[in-house]
Amino acid sequence: MLAKIFIKPKKGILDPQGKAVFGALSRLGFSQIGDVRIGKYIEIRLNVNDKSSAHADVQKMCDTLLVNKLIEDFTFEIVEG
């Protein structure tokens, strides 16, 4: 199983990286963009066959270490392979 974890700054939290990239894209003429948020992407390979136990494991990993829930939101998906 492969876990794909997406972490991004929480709504309302200042994201200076996103802001800088927003500025750069705007200067390049991409006038259609409304906002840019920059986060992290983590892939974890799991040696388990059961999707629901993988789900519980990854949730626990996010809760204890991978995500600082004060400033970050996250989603993840578990895929076969």
Place this chain on the structure above:
Amino acid sequence: MPGPKAGVIVFPGTNCDSDTYHAIKQVMGIDVDYIWYEKKTLKQYQLIVVPGGFSYGDYLRAGALARFSPVMDALRAYSENNGLVLGICNGFQILLEASMLPGSMQKNKTLKFICRDVHVRVERNNMPFTMLYKKGDVLRIPIAHAEGNYYAPEQTLKTLEGNDQVVFRYVDEKGRVSEDANPNGSVYGIAGLCNAGGNILAMMPHPERASDKLLGSEDGRKLFLSIKKALK
């Protein structure tokens, strides 16, 4: 009776341990040990410093991996027993990740690593770490960090201010709070925080780098001397 003893925690990637050790030894004149991050008890110490550096390479988030080191359980037990804990720079980040203080650090508003002198104002002196300063004293102390932009939700900030837990605040050289005087975007210009009990202090500026005239400033000296006085 033997005098008080201090410990400086060393994680893989800590790099301000020697400076901090030196400041404790020379300025405070007390016994001090380096404490490897695998140590499981801190009972014999009266002061523990979590120094600056890049513990675990700052991977994932600054302080996030150090938090799970064996010494951190010992540090929690030691602090709950009212032991004095001083976290400096990466030490601040580690104490936040360990939830020993509320809030979180974000990247500096400039997105840059900043290494220069800043001014901070002493907001309270009725505690072991600052008792020799006067409230309102303006200190010139260097900062050296990329993630010192302190954030906490509004409710937490209200509690911190209400409990007088903000110990140092970024100001200009005349002691005035302003956006320009705030180097990293920290909310309310917070540069140093303590817990409600006042036995844990964490700060982004490096007092050990301002503890001798040779270093360009000795404004941080009184912090070490305050602790010394408190330990007597």
